[in-house]
Amino acid sequence: MKERTRTTKTKIAIFGWAESVHIQRWVSALQKHNWRVKLISLGGEALPNCETVIFPRAGRRSYLKYASEAESLVKEFQPDLVHVHYAGGFGLWGMRIKEIPVIASVWGSDLNGSWWQRLLVRKILRHATAVTVTSNFLFERVKEIDRALAGKAEVIPFGVQKLERLEPLPPERPLRLCYLKLHRRVYGPDILLRALAIAKKEIPEIVLSLAGEGEMSAQLHELVNRLDLVDSVDFCGMVPCEEVPSFLGQHHVLVMPSREESFGVAAVEAQMSGRPVIATKVGGVPEVVNNGETGILVDPENPEQLAEAIVDLGKDFVKIKMMSKKAVEWIALRYSWECSVSQMIDLYKRVIDAGKKA
Numbered sequence: 415m416k417e418r419t420r421t422t423k424t425k426i427a428i429f430g431w432a433e434s435v436h437i438q439r440w441v442s443a444l445q446k447h448n449w450r451v452k453l454i455s456l457g458g459e460a461l462p463n464c465e466t467v468i469f470p471r472a473g474r475r476s477y478l479k480y481a482s483e484a485e486s487l488v489k490e491f492q493p494d495l496v497h498v499h500y501a502g503g504f505g506l507w508g509m510r511i512k513e514i515p516v517i518a519s520v521w522g523s524d525l526n527g528s529w530w531q532r533l534l535v536r537k538i539l540r541h542a543t544a545v546t547v548t549s550n551f552l553f554e555r556v557k558e559i560d561r562a563l564a565g566k567a568e569v570i571p572f573g574v575q576k577l578e579r580l581e582p583l584p585p586e587r588p589l590r591l592c593y594l595k596l597h598r599r600v601y602g603p604d605i606l607l608r609a610l611a612i613a614k615k616e617i618p619e620i621v622l623s624l625a626g627e628g629e630m631s632a633q634l635h636e637l638v639n640r641l642d643l644v645d646s647v648d649f650c651g652m653v654p655c656e657e658v659p660s661f662l663g664q665h666h667v668l669v670m671p672s673r674e675e676s677f678g679v680a681a682v683e684a685q686m687s688g689r690p691v692i693a694t695k696v697g698g699v700p701e702v703v704n705n706g707e708t709g710i711l712v713d714p715e716n717p718e719q720l721a722e723a724i725v726d727l728g729k730d731f732v733k734i735k736m737m738s739k740k741a742v743e744w745i746a747l748r749y750s751w752e753c754s755v756s757q758m759i760d761l762y763k764r765v766i767d768a769g770k771k772a
Contacts, residue, residue: 423450426762427488429507430499432458432466435655436572436679437499443755452491454484454507465491477506485510494766498542500524502531505538515769517761518542522676522697525555536560543765546570546758548677549698568761572679573754576746580688581663583738588619589728592665594653594680595672597628602671602694604630604637605717609671611641612721617728621646623665625653662687666734667727670694673714678702682749685709685741690734692723702749708741 426444430437432455441451441464451464457471467487469480484507488496496516498508502524508516518539525535536559539545545567547553557564584590591610595601603624614620624634624647631649638647653661662668668684670693677698681691685702691709693699703709710723727734 423448424495424762424766425450425452425491425493427452427454427491427493427496428499429454429484429496429504431455432461432468434458434499439751440499440758443751444759447755447759452487452493454487456480456503474503477503481507481510488514495762497762498538501538501542501545502527502535505535505542509538509541515543515765516541517544517546517765519546520552520556521548522552522555522674525552525559532559536563539563542566543769544568544761546761548572549701551698551701552676568757570757570761571749571754572677572682573749573751574679574682574686574745575751577659577686580742581660583666583688583735584664586731588621589617589667589724590621590623590665591667591669591724592623592625592662593669593671594625594658594661594684595670596626597624597630597634599630600672600674602673602714603634605671605673605715605720606669607634607637607641607643607647608717609669609720609724610646611643612717613724613728614643614646616721616725620724620728621648622669623648623650623661625650625661627652658683659687662689665689667692667724669720669724670699671712671714671720672696672699675699681709682745685745686749688738688742690727690737690741692720692727694720704740704744708737708744 426449441461444451453464453466455468456476460466488511496511496514498504498518500521501518505518508518547569548571553567553569556567593606597603610622638644662684668689668691670681672694675697681693681702684691685708691703693703694714695711696714705711712719712723
């Protein structure tokens with residue numbers, strides 16, 4: 415690789431989904447720090463002011479189909495570093511990269527799957543120069559795959575931007591709850607509706623904004639009718655990223671009844687917006703929500719316990735206000751966007767410097 419002058423931007427190639435908000439935010443942050451970024455993606459649209467290559471998405475075989483072309487693009491670009499987001503898919507491309515440091519970021523679902531898929535992920539992570547995870551929970555999952563990986567893995571959470579202005583809490587009544595995930599079984603929207611039906615017996619004035627869409631949407635509409643919740647549930651569709659703070663600001667509490675969760679970005683965003691979170695104690699969520707201080711954690715698959723937590727907060731507006739204040743302080747201290755970017759760039763520089771010395 416040719417030696418560059420000091421005025422030349424450090425170059426990084428990113429394998430990841432162009433349509434992902436997380437990828438878009440990383441690219442934007444790196445550009446602000448004067449990095450030259452080339453994004454190579456499956457599906458989505460080219461990002462503004464970023465060299466982007468989009469391969470058509472055609473199922474899991476797409477990773478194999480375009481691996482050779484992705485490798486060629488990297489060789490042509492000659493980056494200082496390659497960052498692979500979602501090890502279980504784009505990691506196949508990362509394995510083809512030689513003589514350039516590769517960082518593989520585990521997102522969570524890429525650690526699930528059959529025994530042979532786990533073996534493949536282990537091989538992918540072993541090939542990487544460094545591995546990043548978003549939570550201590552995922553760090554332990556990576557160690558389960560191969561304890562030797564602990565030496566190259568670092569926890570770098572998804573951070574959130576501090577808001578310039580916090581929306582005040584809505585009036586005490588009606589109690590306004592919101593759900594901010596896709597309509598998928600893994601996120602438990604059906605459990606939330608069953609809990610809502612129970613909680614409504616104690617707090618008749620209760621409203622749930624069910625954001626998102628997905629394969630369970632039709633089933634959820636039917637469940638709302640069956641549980642007589644038509645007047646209490648608003649299906650409000652997908653909420654654009656830039657409108658999330660405003661959406662959260664219209665509610666008292668975020669409810670996240672996930673069956674599985676690697677990190678819990680929605681919970682972080684809600685707390686930064688000054689909204690307590692009621693969530694299940696699964697995966698990395700207990701790291702994100704300070705139980706009893708910034709929210710309430712409940713057992714998964716338990717609509718009765720979830721309803722009890724809803725009623726607990728719904729009948730105590732003073733507690734909601736107290737948790738609201740503590741939530742902002744908690745997230746600002748632990749999950750600031752600036753800190754996450756700084757941690758990642760520090761890792762980039764260490765990996766690049768180590769590669770030059772080698």
